[in-house]
Amino acid sequence: MSKSLILANGNIMVGLDERGLVSDFFFPYVGVENHVRGEAHKIGIWQRGKLSWLSDSVWETTIDLHQDTFVGTMRCYNKETHLELLFTDVVYNEKNIFIRKIDVINHTEHKEEIKLFFHQVFSLYSTAQEDTAYYDPVKNTIIHYEGRRMFMMYAESSDIPFSDYSVGLYGIEGKEGTFKDAEDGTLSKNPIEHGHVDSVFSVPLTLHKEEKKTVYYWITVGETKREVYELHEHILYKGPDYIIESTSKFWKAWLTHQEYLSCDITAKRNLELFKKSLFYIRGNIDNRGAIVASGDSGMLQHGRDTYSYMWPRDGAMTVLALLEVGEYNISKHFFKFCNDVVEPDGYLMHKYRSDKSLGSSWHAFVKNGTPILPIQEDETALVLVALWDYYKRTKDIDFIELHYNSTIKIMLTFLAEFIDEETGLPLPSYDLWEEKHGISACAVYAGLEAGVQFAQLFGKEQDELLFSRIKDRMRGAILTHLYDKDLKMFVKMCNKKDGKLVYDTTIDMSSIYGVFAFKLLDPKDDIVKTCIKTIEEKLRLHTGIDGIPRYEGDKYYMHVDGVPNPWYITTLWLAQYYAETAENVEDLKKVTYWLEWVVTHSPLSGVLSEQLHPFTGEQLSANPLTWSHAEYVRTMLKYNEAMSRLGICELPQ
Secondary structure, three states: OOEEEEEEOOOOEEEEEOOOOEEEEEEEEOOEEEOOOOOOOOEEEEEOOEEEEOOOOOEEEEEEEOOOOOOEEEEEEEOOOOEEEEEEEEEOOOOOEEEEEEEEEEOOOOOEEEEEEEEEEOOHHHOOOOEEEEEEOOOOEEEEEEOOEEEEEEEEEOOEEOOEEEEEEOOEOOEOOHHHHHHHOOOOOOOEEEEOEEEEEEEEEEEOOOOEEEEEEEEEEEOOHHHHHHHHHHHHHHOHHHHHHHHHHHHHHHHHOOOOOOOOHHHHHHHHHHHHHHHHHHHOEOOOOOEOOOOOHHHHHOOOOOOOOEOHHHHHHHHHHHHHOOOOHHHHHHHHHHHHHOOOOOOOOOOEOOOOOEOOOOOOOEEOOEEOOOOOHHHHHHHHHHHHHHHHHHOOHHHHHHHHHHHHHHHHHHHHHOEOOOOOOEOOEEOOOOOOEEEOOHHHHHHHHHHHHHHHHOOOHHHHHHHHHHHHHHHHHHHHHOEEOOOOEEOOEEEEEOOEEEEEOOOEHHHHHHHHHOOOOOOOOHHHHHHHHHHHHHOOOOOOOOOEOOEOOOOOOOOEOOEOOOEHHHHHHHHHHHHHHOOOHHHHHHHHHHHHHHHHOOOOOOOOOOEEOOOOOOEEOOOOOHHHHHHHHHHHHHHHHHHHHOOOOOOOO
């Protein structure tokens, strides 16, 4: 089940599924150690002698964010019993606390006796063994722990704590789970169990006609019992409402300091998604600098791994969006992360965990018996592009100087040396879609251009001359070798075979995006115009859903034979092109069309996945995907810039 919401504070990240149930819980890093991994925590309601779970069909669920803040809201309505549950969910920005405030409303003509059941199942350290769960009678709490990972659960209504509980085995030794104990409305009070365990406890409520009562539920997380209980006492002392309100105010303040503009009154839905995108981007960023692609554990149902890693490319593209809205501190942490993990020879590896260890990979170190670098060269280059953008906006010369020799210079030296001397193109590496090994060049060109600027900044005349020469030659090589006049498109990539270049002529949106985004050619150049026309004619889908796939015949998550899925990223790249080339209000309609397309194909909560089903519009793959949200933010900003350029509105000074 895909995610409908994430909430985070840079140390913990909680993912809620389509029913609003906790299905991911990362700690102590965003993206590392998912202690739930898709086995959703259940919430049950005992009413009229029957138990129903929020995952049952009798419940209608809508999930969103509260306006202009990183606070979750959920409405659950029972179509049979007319009971309504209104959730307010927060991950406390200051401490490792997750709180759910639940307003329960009886919409019947008579009194209702109900119980709310809260179920927890963890896989601590991302494993399902060696966990212990127990009831603490002194503190009246439930504890799940293994080693240095400890979770404490508690619930109360009107300051009256839960009183019924049970702990047991989950999915082992013939036991389905302790949640089954709730089916008769009463729990067995088993106090402890170990192995793969779960727990459940309940809060009773009496509700008269149209009466509302509030239940508070929370989880504190830490490395020791003392730590989780100190957090628990903090909530009891301050009150859960205080923490909810404090968190809400923090995120409203965080959003307010961002620099953005919406001059188009009709674009309210777009502006709302823009703000939500900023929150989801921030939610996927660890406080120590890693920008995680996605924390969605649902990926494990379809593949060998998740997206809970930092790809330097995805991170750099996200930083470019953050820099455009004035978020500089997060960007600095990202650059520090890259500085710490860059290889001595100046390149970045495929992907990393948030703790700066090396991520999993499928890139081979050898090809046809010859050693190769298992890298995507664009990842190294784009970090340099983002770093130069950081300097342009901040003029933070001290930060740049600090990282010049340790990061910038060695990366640039690598880019300058990883060159085919005969063609002037980069040597082969894996492509940005992580599938093919060959020659692609636009991002490397942009990285070298950043190198020229850095060399000028520090008066490194020899470096400037070197990077300029290599960059200029590479530009000429791209135009000479990678543009196919008959195809009317830049090729996907090429390889050398027997001393000759062999081309992959698959139509790929990234081939032209790199040309205009990195200013290898002016977006209004006739060659670029021709390529965009080719994209519209040969790649754009005509399935009723519309959108732009990555490339022709893309089989990743393909659901319909021969029909690739549209991606938010590539579709928004097309919108960005139209924003940059718009000459009048009519031209801007092509931008607003695609902005509205994104809104139309996103849920109320605003989470954007990686791809969409080409006929149903169902969100596919990782959700939310940080890069999708970053491109939406960048597209909205380019749209606003276009309106300013055309005199429709004025950008803030």
